[in-house]
Amino acid sequence: MGTKLIQKEQNFTYFFLLFIALQPVLDLLTSLSIQMLHMDATLSIVVRFSVMLLAMIYLFIYQKNKKPLVYICLLGVIMAAGLLNNLVVKHPISFGEEVKFMAKCMYPIVMLFGYILVFKTLQGKQNSYDTLLQYFLYASLFMSIIMVISIATGTDYQSYTISEISKIGSKGWFYAANEISAILAITFPVVVLYSIHKTTSFTQAYYWLPTILALYSSIMIGTKVGYISSIVTLGVALFFSFIEYMMKRGRPQLINTILALLVLGGTAIATPFTPIAKNMDIHLQFYNKQHVNKQAEQPSKQEQQPSKQEQQPSKQEQQPSKQEQQPSKQEERALTTGEVNSLIYSDRDQFLNMHQKYFQEAPLSQKLLGMGYAGNYEKAPKVIEMDFHDLFFSFGIIGFILYLLPFVYFGIRLMFRILTNFKSILTIKYMLLGTTIVLAIGIAFTAGHVFTAPAVSIFFVALLAYLIVDLQAE
Known part of the structure; x- marks a missing residue:
């Protein structure tokens, strides 16, 4: 029994x-x-x-x-x-x-x-650490491969709905972009840990392939969660790999420090071309457009009051106005508190x-x-x-x-x-x-x-x- x-x-x-x-x-x-x-x-x-x-x-x-x-x-x-x-x-x-x-x-x-x-x-009974890495890796690899195949074949579903069609991003063949993004974000540090755990020489750098696939999938979703989590994770991996190298002076620690630096650096270089960068730009343009529309709705002071330029000598008319001399401040203005909150929380x-x-x-x-x-x-x-x-x-x-x-x-x-x-x-x-x-x-x-x-x-x-x-x- x-x-x-x-x-x-x-x-x-x-x-x-x-x-x-x-x-x-x-x-x-x-x-x-x-x-x-x-x-x-x-x-x-x-x-x-x-x-x-x-x-x-x-x-x-x-x-x-x-x-x-x-x-x-x-x-x-x-x-x-x-x-x-x-x-x-x-x-x-x-x-x-x-x-x-x-x-x-x-x-x-x-x-x-x-x-x-x-x-x-x-x-x-067995090494639960290796078991944990193994099953998290399987889950992440499956999701990443599905994302890559669906995007490569053009059969993927878009992350954003029709009402948000100006934003870009792919959720592969999965249904909920927010949930997939959260899963990839939570599993990503474990996948990076697997890559570091397995890599002891440059000839074993292929163990970083699951990390690169997961990184690609996280970024392609187009949400802030996936991108920020990836950057934070790679930053932690780089910092503590370097700390371990300084303490142990081991070759595996040095190799993983270099590989983490290369992956993080590559991500930083590629950032301007990623969906999240384009989505952030779209969001900022939307705020600027709203700001311009609000200004347009306000009655113009120049229409309500006689222009001083009409009352001044013609020399003033020959001088370029300040608006012509200076670039538009539309792009330079600071975001309001409400806009910052909206940007961070996506209107939540x-x-x-x-x-x-x-x-x-x-x-x-x-x-x-x-x-x-x-x-x-x-x-x-x-x-x-x-x-x-x-x-x-x-x-x-x-x-x-x-x-x-x-x-x-x-x-x-x-x-x-x-x-x-x-x-x-x-x-x-x-x-x-x-x-x-x-x-x-x-x-x-x-x-x-x-x-x-x-x-x-x-x-x-x-x-x-x-x-x-x-x-x-x-």
Whole structure:
């Protein structure tokens, strides 16, 4: 009996590891069913939530400490209480959308505890570090190859909708550009780490090919998330490869420092020709056009008052005006605060203001338990797409605090382990893995689609779970 139980535990473990690599396959099948067969995303929803239920069973059977299960049940009760409250006080409301959003948000919590148990099971049996790199690499390579093939054949889908047709970018054969961009951003540091881990001589520089493919895919999407994450990751890789070289004076560290410098330098040189550069230019031109239109709407002072030039001698008429002597200030003007926020958050700040108004007008019960999916909308629901804000307004003060509790707890534990083992952790391995965590949190705060998107959150929580187990922060 005991042998069968151990065998089943190992089967669970390898299934959850394989499930990481299968994420982009599932995303591709879902996208093609939507784009070609005009079906909804039922496939990915059913599969992912079935695996979440499987993770709950896995935890119930093999998790000796039952606190995670108690916490998950408590969070479920609070979410259910918020839903019942919204069914009474919120109009209009879509029961199906409310439940689906709750399930999406519960997904990373359940999977976090599930992957902690997975990596604890792997400890002492095999190198969980190599296993992590391997499955993340498979996922990234599959996505990158699909992106390259679709772009090369001209059969790719555009990142932006018809209303944003002036902007450019490709999402390959995948469906959601924001989610694909977030996945590539979160997996990119791990792929770079794989390249560094495998490269010990210039003859092995081909191990950097997955990094270059992932970099190309991230940039071609045309979003700020993909580009900024790539630059940050390559910068961290370059800096800490150089630090390790200075400390160890090893040939592999020198080789990886040179390769990281070449890739980062090549990216910098190519930047003006990338979709993100063109999209930023389009965005700035749009602001300038708006500025000119506003000025044109204002009544001209020259039309309201007699021109001084008409009252002055003809010498003045012969002199060129200041407007003719100086270049137009249209391009030189500083961006307003609103324009800067719009540029950074892609107009999400406007939806944030709308939800803040909803929250101010909401009854106390909704302030405590949340306004549910998309807040107290009047017509069409629209989330902010900034995860922490969406979580707060959806689950209220109580639900938001309870939701973040495990992340805060493990975050504090990880910081304690880092501070007490600083010298041993100051390596390219932990710096790049830490970069992934920082990028994921930053993306969740500014662009969303991390905690609220199961296709993305699984990569974040799997890596977080590895660090928690590896650094003994559980």
